[in-house]
Amino acid sequence: MAADLFWPGDDRAGDHFTSESFLWAMVDVESDWLGRPLTVPKDLEWLANESESGGNPVIALVGLLREQDEGVHRGLTSQDVVDSALMRMSEAAVVSVRRDLHAAVTRLAALAATHRDTPMVARTLTQHAVPTTFGFRVAAWLTAVLDADDTLADLDFPDQIGGAAGTRAAMVELGRELPPGVPRWHTTRAPVTRLGDALVGCTDACARIANDVVTMSRPEIGELAEGSGGGSSTMPNKANPVLSVLVRRAAMTTPQLAATLHLAAAQQVDDRADGGWHAEWATLRDLVRRTLVAASQTADLLAGLRVDPDRMAATLAGAGDAVLAEQRTMAAAAGHDPAPSYLGDAIAYVDAVVARAHSTLEESP
Template identity: 85%
Template sequence: MADLFWPGDDRAGDHFTSESFLGAMVDVEADWLGRPLEVPDHLEWLANEAELGGNPVIALVELLREQDPRVHRGLTSQDVVDSALMRMAAAAVASLRHDLRSVVDRLVGLAERHRSTPMVARTLTQHAVPTTFGFRVAAWLTAVLDADDDVARLDFPEQLGGAAGTRAALTELGRPAPGGVPRWHTTRAPITRIGDALAGCTDACARIANDVLVMSRPEIGELAEGSGGGSSTMPHKANPTLSVLVRRAALTTPQLAATLHLAAAQQVDDRADGGWHAEWATLRDLVRRTLVAVSQTDDLVTGLVVRPDRMAATLAAAGADVLAEQRSMAAAAGHPPAPSYLGDAIEHVDAVVVRARESLSKESR
């Protein structure tokens, strides 16, 4: 959906929209009932009614019981909302991992092409020692692989506890609870784990975007976005817009994940008074912003323009200073400086590429 406040939001598609939330809640009720239910065409009315009970399930059940009076027996509102959130999160994470794997594939190609492309390493913004652009890409790739590993470990448990987690209504109805379905009304690790993994994805994407922002400055010019954005007043500009938007996401998602932790820390009694309610929109924003950022990172890496000539020129202009450490190490070891001062950088690039290819191969089986 279009969102003028968050350019690119449409990349997140139908994930965590009000419509998909309603559909997921109806699916939860239908699965519990054991028969299909039609999704009510009363979204605006439900949204307004939700304020009266503090959540949308109460009004939804009223509508669904027009189709079958047995709807919702044994459940509580939190069972439905939590289970719906988990279903939506599982679908969103599947889309997210598709884009993450695409980013990995693109970075593998970059790392292999530039494993030996010389450039100067920078530490604390200053020239340090020689390195290769492939080594820099290997750092990007490692961050994305680590983020994908965290996302892959997520699970999405549905919720079935009844009014206070005791499942007393199920017992009274003589209905056994499905095996393996936990109750986590006031233990919110399933939510916070998702939040942490998503924030990790935007961390990894920002790792790439930040380097592109710095290295595409005109006075450096070692990288450029394939199709830069324009300016409303300066026709000569080609702004690194994708990198800016990816960085934007990474500046906001950690706070969203922190809100989920704060909500988890505020749980009380057997059902929370506000902590639970704070999660829904927070998780929605976190999911959608992460999906957008990873998709934009995929486009960024796909179109990235690498300028080895500028990298070589910068390294040459740094002169003998970038080899000062080598001279002191060689003197300490009692031998002349070696022709190259790259250590095992290229071997490291190769190792990261192997890890990435193994990850891609495992996921394709």
């Protein structure tokens, strides 16, 4: 895909959901239906220009493919090819997203275990609250990433084999042996909206980490720092938390993309939609690529993350006796003196989340 100055880091998404990969996926669908491999046409620009007249790229593509075999596309409709191609591309993209999430899980599990007892002050509504540990904070990050990965793992990527109106009339007329259980979701867009929601869950989880890194790397806090901060065009002394900023950028935009997918689903009408379907393609492309970029950037952010336990301890000490006010109240209510530690079951939580992470990594393909 051409370099994208509008979305720094877009190259991390590689060939996923490019026009070229879309073309390859559509030809793959047609080849599977025909029962033999077809050569992918090379004139992508011509095909893109011709797509406007039919409202989608399949009509022009079929014209080219029938130069190789007249039986191409018989019984299918354009939506069968586009939807099936999008699902195949999405499945490949999700594999890549999960690979980066698992890299993040590996690093987070190590950080949580290392810092399970590293004291720091918890913050609620931006203010000091009670004592906690950095391992507990990391375990919260890790939980979000594991939950996002579980949602991705539960996705399915069905082909669309329905024919002109979902009835498969042409296929039956042709005497095709139809594969059992293949869904027809022409106007029931749950496969797309579920995918969109799962991808947004990933950027939510990544932003959960980035938000804390941005805050905790402020000079007046200084508890965390990115491994190699980004520079400034005018201030050579700055080391900006660029990866965190870019991850936050993705999380600010992906929910609106998923909302567009839901709006398109709600606009389905009759037996094939008049615009709702067409709105999905570029929306899904942007959502997939931005999630890929964010997951990759998060993995790199965590790989280089620098932790300052001494600064954390100093901040906790500087918070003074106020952070134990709740403990004194609870101890008085319970009728005993305050315990030496006020961490509740934080350590047990860290251990449980780390164990869950190891189980996820062991089970991953």
